[in-house]
Amino acid sequence: MIRVVLPPHLRGLARISGEVELDLQAPVTQRSVVDALESRYPVLSGTIRDHVTQARRPFLRFFACGEDLSHELPDAPLPDAVASGAEPLLIVGAIAGG
Numbered sequence: 001m002i003r004v005v006l007p008p009h010l011r012g013l014a015r016i017s018g019e020v021e022l023d024l025q026a027p028v029t030q031r032s033v034v035d036a037l038e039s040r041y042p043v044l045s046g047t048i049r050d051h052v053t054q055a056r057r058p059f060l061r062f063f064a065c066g067e068d069l070s071h072e073l074p075d076a077p078l079p080d081a082v083a084s085g086a087e088p089l090l091i092v093g094a095i096a097g098g
């Protein structure tokens with residue numbers, strides 16, 4: 001069971017609270033997690049990644065096990081601690097401004 005923590009604005013959009021638990025087959029990747037999220041919560045389609053390019057939205061970041069995974073390839077396996085459910089995958093809304 002994979003654990004995913006979404007930023008507040010996406011939790012509100014999907015009308016969920018707390019962590020999302022997803023049952024995924026190995027290998028667990030950013031792509032498989034986002035595919036599962038969009039399948040389970042269609043309202044999130046296009047909010048985490050672009051509809052056409054499938055690229056991560058610029059103001060969202062992926063973190064797990066104390067590491068920024070945002071620039072990893074979408075099909076690279078996530079850390080074992082995430083795949084086993086020991087650690088959550090954090091999808092964090094970045095803040096910009098000046």
